[in-house]
Amino acid sequence: MNEATNNQILLTSRPVGTPTSNNFAIITSSIPQPNDNQLLIRTLYLSVDPYMRGRMNNQESYIPPFQLNEVLTGGVIGEVIETKSSDFQVGDVVLGHLGWQNYSVADANQVKKIDADLAPITTALGVLGMPGMTAYFGLLDIGQPQEGETVVISGAAGAVGMLVGQLAKMKGARVVGIAGSDEKIRYLIEELGFDTAINYKTTSNIQLELAKACPNGVDIYFDNVGGTISDAVLSLITQGARIPICGQISLYNSEKQDVGPRIQVQLLRKMATMKGFLVGQYTDRYEEGMTQMAQWIKEGKIKYSENIVEGLENAPKAFLGLFSGDNTGKQLVKVADC
Amino acid sequence: MNEATNNQILLTSRPVGTPTSNNFAIITSSIPQPNDNQLLIRTLYLSVDPYMRGRMNNQESYIPPFQLNEVLTGGVIGEVIETKSSDFQVGDVVLGHLGWQNYSVADANQVKKIDADLAPITTALGVLGMPGMTAYFGLLDIGQPQEGETVVISGAAGAVGMLVGQLAKMKGARVVGIAGSDEKIRYLIEELGFDTAINYKTTSNIQLELAKACPNGVDIYFDNVGGTISDAVLSLITQGARIPICGQISLYNSEKQDVGPRIQVQLLRKMATMKGFLVGQYTDRYEEGMTQMAQWIKEGKIKYSENIVEGLENAPKAFLGLFSGDNTGKQLVKVADC
Numbered sequence: 001m002n003e004a005t006n007n008q009i010l011l012t013s014r015p016v017g018t019p020t021s022n023n024f025a026i027i028t029s030s031i032p033q034p035n036d037n038q039l040l041i042r043t044l045y046l047s048v049d050p051y052m053r054g055r056m057n058n059q060e061s062y063i064p065p066f067q068l069n070e071v072l073t074g075g076v077i078g079e080v081i082e083t084k085s086s087d088f089q090v091g092d093v094v095l096g097h098l099g100w101q102n103y104s105v106a107d108a109n110q111v112k113k114i115d116a117d118l119a120p121i122t123t124a125l126g127v128l129g130m131p132g133m134t135a136y137f138g139l140l141d142i143g144q145p146q147e148g149e150t151v152v153i154s155g156a157a158g159a160v161g162m163l164v165g166q167l168a169k170m171k172g173a174r175v176v177g178i179a180g181s182d183e184k185i186r187y188l189i190e191e192l193g194f195d196t197a198i199n200y201k202t203t204s205n206i207q208l209e210l211a212k213a214c215p216n217g218v219d220i221y222f223d224n225v226g227g228t229i230s231d232a233v234l235s236l237i238t239q240g241a242r243i244p245i246c247g248q249i250s251l252y253n254s255e256k257q258d259v260g261p262r263i264q265v266q267l268l269r270k271m272a273t274m275k276g277f278l279v280g281q282y283t284d285r286y287e288e289g290m291t292q293m294a295q296w297i298k299e300g301k302i303k304y305s306e307n308i309v310e311g312l313e314n315a316p317k318a319f320l321g322l323f324s325g326d327n328t329g330k331q332l333v334k335v336a337d338c
Numbered sequence: 339m340n341e342a343t344n345n346q347i348l349l350t351s352r353p354v355g356t357p358t359s360n361n362f363a364i365i366t367s368s369i370p371q372p373n374d375n376q377l378l379i380r381t382l383y384l385s386v387d388p389y390m391r392g393r394m395n396n397q398e399s400y401i402p403p404f405q406l407n408e409v410l411t412g413g414v415i416g417e418v419i420e421t422k423s424s425d426f427q428v429g430d431v432v433l434g435h436l437g438w439q440n441y442s443v444a445d446a447n448q449v450k451k452i453d454a455d456l457a458p459i460t461t462a463l464g465v466l467g468m469p470g471m472t473a474y475f476g477l478l479d480i481g482q483p484q485e486g487e488t489v490v491i492s493g494a495a496g497a498v499g500m501l502v503g504q505l506a507k508m509k510g511a512r513v514v515g516i517a518g519s520d521e522k523i524r525y526l527i528e529e530l531g532f533d534t535a536i537n538y539k540t541t542s543n544i545q546l547e548l549a550k551a552c553p554n555g556v557d558i559y560f561d562n563v564g565g566t567i568s569d570a571v572l573s574l575i576t577q578g579a580r581i582p583i584c585g586q587i588s589l590y591n592s593e594k595q596d597v598g599p600r601i602q603v604q605l606l607r608k609m610a611t612m613k614g615f616l617v618g619q620y621t622d623r624y625e626e627g628m629t630q631m632a633q634w635i636k637e638g639k640i641k642y643s644e645n646i647v648e649g650l651e652n653a654p655k656a657f658l659g660l661f662s663g664d665n666t667g668k669q670l671v672k673v674a675d676c
Contacts, residue, residue, distance in 0.1 A: 260600045
C-alpha cells in the first residue's frame with residue numbers, strides 16, 4: 001500500500017435491486033489533516049453490515065441515506081497515528097463510525113478506545129460490538145427465552161444469529177437454526193451446540209422440516225431474513241410467542257413492495273408479540289451487555305467466528321457477499337496491519 | 339313467547355366464506371332442570387361478537403370450535419328463575435357464557451351476579467364487560483397512549499373501537515377513527531369527541547386521507563379490522579409505534595389465505611411493536627378495569643351505545659350484521675324482558 005495516499009470507496013450509483021460492484025468506485029485522495037481536538041486514524045478493519053443496503057436507497061429512515069459520490073461510512077477499527085487531543089495517544093486503537101478509506105480524521109469524541117488486552121480488537125466490530133449487542137438485547141430483552149422453550153433463528157450463521165443461538169442455549173432453550181449451506185449447518189450444530197439446523201437452500205419443504213424440528217412449536221423466532229422463511233416459521237408459533245425483528249435481509253434488494261401472507265390473524269390468535277428493534281435503542285445498556293458478553297467469552301460459553309477479506313478495494317465485494325450468504329459469522333475487511 | 343318451551347339456535351353447517359342464515363337453525367326443546375348447585379336461567383340478552391366467526395370453523399384455536407348441531411354459546415345475561423345453590427336467589431340477574439336459547443342450566447360457579455344498581459344490566463356485555471375490558475387493557479396496557487400522540491382506530495364505531503377512542507382522548511391523544519358510514523363518522527366526531535374520522539367506504543384514497551388526518555404520523559394503531567385499511571395505516575407509523583391487534587374482522591370470512599404487503603421491514607425500520615391480544619389475558623385485572631370504567635361512565639367521561647335487536651330468532655341475523663357493519667356500538671339481542 002502506498003502510505004502517502006488515501007484510497008476511498010465511494011457509492012457512485014444507487015443500486016436497483018441487488019447491488020453490484022458497478023455501484024462503487026475507488027478513488028485516490030490525499031491524507032487529511034487533523035485540527036484541534038481531532039485525530040488522524042489509520043484504518044485497520046472495516047465492517048460490512050446488511051443494514052447498509054437500506055442507506056444506499058434514497059429514502060429517509062432511522063439513519064440518513066448515503067450520499068452519492070461520497071465516501072461510504074460504517075464501523076471502523078483504526079489506529080491513531082496523529083493526535084490533537086489530550087485524550088488519545090499515537091498508537092491507541094479506536095472504534096468509530098468512519099469512512100471506507102485508509103485514513104480518516106475524526107473528532108476525539110467521535111471514537112472510543114478499544115482495550116486490546118480484553119479481547120482481539122476485531123471483536124469490537126463483532127461479538128463485543130454492534131452484532132453482539134444486537135444479539136444480546138434482541139434475544140434477552142425482547143425474546144426473553146425461558147428454560148425448555150424453542151427458539152428458531154433465521155440467518156443463524158451470521159454475525160448476530162450465531163450469538164443468539166448460543167445465548168438461547170445458555171438460557172436452557174431448544175435452539176433451531178436456519179442457514180444456507182451444509183457447512184454452516186455443521187458449524188451451528190457441531191461447534192456452537194445448536195440442537196438442530198436446517199439448510200433452507202436444499203430442503204424441499206422447509207415448513208415440514210421446521211415442524212419436525214419444533215415438535216412443541218416456536219416460542220421465539222429471532223428473524224434476520226424475512227420473506228418465505230419467516231412465513232414458514234410464523235405458521236408454527238405458540239401462544240405468547242415473541243418475534244424480535246432484527247433484519248429482513250432477503251427483502252432488502254426487492255425492487256417492488258413485497259407481498260406475503262398477512263400475519264396479523266396469526267399474531268392475534270397466538271397473542272404473540274412482534275417487535276422491530278435497532279441496537280441503538282439500547283445504547284444506555286451497552287456497558288452491561290459488553291461486560292456480560294466479554295465474561296462469557298472468557299469462560300468459553302460464547303464462541304464467535306469472523307470471515308475476513310483482505311484489502312480496502314475488496315470491501316464492496318465483501319458487502320455484496322452478505323446477500324449471497326458468503327460469510328459464516330462476522331464479515332470484516334482487513335485494510336492494514338496493526 | 340311460549341314460556342313452556344325452550345327455543346335454541348344451532349349451528350347446522352360451517353360457513354364457507356361469509357356466513358348466511360342457512361348456517362343456522364332454530365329448534366324447540368324442553369326446559370332443562372337444574373341439579374344440586376345449579377341454576378335455571380331465563381335468557382334476557384345475548385351477545386353477538388366477531389370472535390365467534392372463528393369458532394364456526396373446524397379449527398383448533400385458543401378456544402375450541404363450535405360443534406355442529408349443538409346450541410351456539412356466547413355471552414348471556416339472564417335471570418335466575420330456579421336455584422339449587424345457596425349463593426343465588428330467584429330474581430338474581432347473572433352473566434355467563436351460556437347458550438343461545440330461552441333457558442339454560444348452569445353450575446352456580448359458571449355465572450356471576452350483575453349489580454343492576456351500578457349500571458344498566460346490558461353494560462355487562464358491553465362497556466363493563468368483554469368489549470370494555472378489551473378496549474381498556476388493549477389501549478392502556480399495550481398501546482400506552484401519551485399526551486399529544488396520534489391514535490388511529492379501525493372499526494372505530496364498534497363496541498370496542500368507540501371506547502378506545504374515548505380512552506385515548508382522556509389520555510390527551512389526537513384520535514382518528516375509521517368507520518363505514520357517514521352516520522358513524524358523525525357519531526364519532528360529534529358525540530364521542532374524536533378529532534376526526536374517515537369513512538373508508540366512501541373515500542377514494544384512504545392512504546391520502548389518513549396522511550392528512552395524521553400529519554405527525556400514527557403512534558398507536560388499534561386494529562380491529564385488518565386487510566387493506568391496516569395496510570394504509572401501517573405505512574404511516576412513527577418510530578416506536580405500538581399496534582395492538584384486537585381483531586381482523588375484514589379477514590374472518592376469507593376463503594383463502596390473505597395476502598398483503600409484508601409489514602416486517604416497516605416494523606423494523608420504525609422499531610414498532612405489534613401485539614396480538616385477547617381480553618382473557620387480563621382476567622386477573624378485570625376488577626381494576628371494571629371499577630375504573632364504571633367510575634368514568636358515572637362521571638360522564640365515557641359514553642357508550644348499544645344496538646339491540648329483539649327476539650332470539652334474530653340472533654343469527656344480528657351476528658351476520660357484524661360483518662356488514664350494521665351496528666354502531668355493542669350489538670345485543672334482547673330475548674326477554676327482565
